[in-house]
Amino acid sequence: MTSTPIVRLENVRKQYGKVVSLKNVTLEIGANEIVGLIGDNGAGKSTLIKVLTGVEQPSSGTIYVRGQKIDAASYSVKEAHKLKIETVYQDSSLGEKQPLWRNFFVGRPLTNRFGFIDVKAEKRIANEIMRSTIGFRGVGIDVDTPVSRLSGGERQGVAIGRAMHFDSDLIVLDEPTVALALKEVNKVLDFIRSIKAGGRSCIYIEHNIHHVHEVCDRLVVLDRGEIALDAPTASLTYTELTDFLMSLHKPAVAAAN
Template identity: 50%
Template sequence: MASSYAVELRGLWKSFGAVSALRGVDLELKKGEILALLGDNGAGKSTLIKILAGVHRPDRGEMIVDGRPVDFRAYSVSQARAMGIETVYQERSLGERQPLWRNVFAGRPLKNRLGFIDARREKAETMKLLSDVLGLKGAGLHADASVLTLSGGERQGLVIARAMYFDASIIVLDEPTTALAVSEVEKVLQFVARIRAAGKSCIFISHELPHVYRAADRFAVLERGRIAVVLDKSAVTLDGLMRRLMTGGEGDELA
């Protein structure tokens, strides 16, 4: 039977020398949900998603992707991608001087029957991506445009669209709205909503609580390497969530 979870994490531990970054993390990501991962600087958020992305190997614990246990000895960044897990790190993920279509297919080119890169098809697919996936039809964007002509929000959109194009089932966004203007944040939140509409799952890391609150279905709070609480959106207001994060849950009222 197909699992209702995109990912299940069980008892994950990870240390860097004397620093215990993760101390027994249990967490589930449901299919078709946007899960916010919250917590202070140094709480372990990036460490957690890097385990998911195949960058770090945990010292202990299990990861189950769509019902199948992952063998960490054979797990890597490329294996994670092959399993449909795409991580969007800020900035670094686009070649600014390259046209959009090259960015979409970098490292994963479309080839023709002779084995050469099929630039025409890559451009056509990029145009389709811009209109169908991003809804940027008529916005004057062309596959030949350079990334430099995209706004910050559109850049985030392009990497999200690229992940969806390659059929990622889990898209991890690390601080996608940080340092964006208000109108740009709106765009990113709309792109994130498209992830859910496509039935895919998303982990959304952000310190910008009002943005996360609008985007996410559930909120997982990491504190010093442990999941302190997981809250459904229906169980907490934005103010309650803010207070929860500020006080670390000491005698709090969430509603």
């Protein structure tokens, strides 16, 4: 990696009582990279993301954002936002009855010189985000459409577009395709590609190996709190990746044969 990474975790450990969720994890996320984070249930993916995005403090280890050491004691989700790091959760709270455009500006309204919400500007910018930033192609959907009419994939698109508009340059997606039909999954994969096309980075947590292999530049496999693989996607085929994941579960004796 030539430029300074957006984030670097160095020997990060996270322990909950007796449970060690992360053991000395060292990981970098570079500029304009889509990194797939894979691992079994309980491997530590959510914990890693929580530590990286200020939800939880690491038990030990260091976090650097764009080369600057972070003070773990004061790091928070709010601080992470300021540092342009944002998580889009599966249930990214969108106002069901609200028109789409309002959802882009919840909590961060555009106001005119009199201090009133500038509806015209919000609608215009919402339209730009939908069409240009995330390449929204929903037929019959415009900025006035209520969120309740959007499909699951489109909702993810709105949340991703919102994060991009507010200038996040590392967007964490926590299993964005769970419970979506294939057509919807393809929409989400296109939204992820638009993150890359927009010059930003993404950590994509996903259980479906096909999807990660299709869209990511780099793959990181967590296994029982440790990084078991960190490699460019191009360096291993889908079959090699699944074989590797299977090998993690073989008993030691079988693996040795």
